[in-house]
Amino acid sequence: MRMIAVERLVSGMELAKPVFASDGRVLLRESVKLTDRYIRALRKLGVFYVYIQDAATVDVVVKDSVTPELAQEVLGRIRRVYQQMSDPKAAEQMLRSGTLGREFTQLFTMLFNELLRDDAFIFNMTSIYSSDAYLYKHSMNVGLYACVLGMAHGFSDHKLIQFGTGAMLHDIGKLAISPDILNKPGPLTEEERLEVQRHCEIGYQMLVNQPEIATVSAHCALQHHERVDGLGYPRGLSGQSIHEFGRILAVPDVYDALTSNRVYHQAMLPHEALEYLFANTGTHFDIQFVELFLRNVNIYPIGLPVQCSDGRQGVVARVNIAYLQRPVLLVMEEDGHPVKPYELDLAQVLDVTITGCELLEADPLSGLA
């Protein structure tokens, strides 16, 4: 299978991975033959790229770190909680009874147990979602990244559950912000920007009184927009005065926002998002946690079409566990001429680098609230 920009799809191509709706439901199944109608629907859903199956890349297989069934259950439960929370009376009841904290502690534990089942443990996140799924998917994805990074950083299980539960709930305060502002396609006014920024304090206040949520977990909501240079919000904390949870969380929070389909921007490709992280290391992000991310998350998704510095083109075929930035490629073209596909291991051939990707360039940086 290989990834392809939705703009480049033509009818007759076969989907290699399903496309999900906001509640985790499958909108288009794996193996569906695409028609013009489906392609138009994908565009309308805000989907930027999909995986297709073709003869040349049939051996390129992507194994998700989380099964679609579990992702569907977790997303469905997140959605139910969020929808209940958007009614003020029901929200008060959920907060008072401690249901919010209990539910998310359980959801994070399910994700944690799922990741533990994978012995090779390379974190791949490849499922495609419509852009209206963002709020729920972002909660699940950031929980997954938190789990991977927390484990790699040596957190005990107890601390990992505190971190991961807080990570899944980091944006819960957005439920109190008007969706018209949150989903506004254009730039925000100063007043709107300040309104969005309130989600950190609001989320903290929601979580800090939850009996099953540790105060330190509530700090995930309060501190995930602080920056190491002190230019973040809400308090403008800098360096080590930002809690470790906040400094770790800033990295996957931004990465996931950049690589997701949103109403106001197309998804950035994973390696482009990583370049953004690098460019902002030491100002926005703590360098040790950007490095931790880099060591533990596979940023070149399997199936990504790439161009190399020596004129070869192909797709990412496999990951080198010890060297995530130098995957094994399946080369299909040399200097624009098709060749019989063969593998090229970039961990062995160090003078060749990945210089580009065939998918359309995205307009990445709008709206990182």
Ligand SMILES: [Fe+2]
């Ligand atoms: Fe946020």
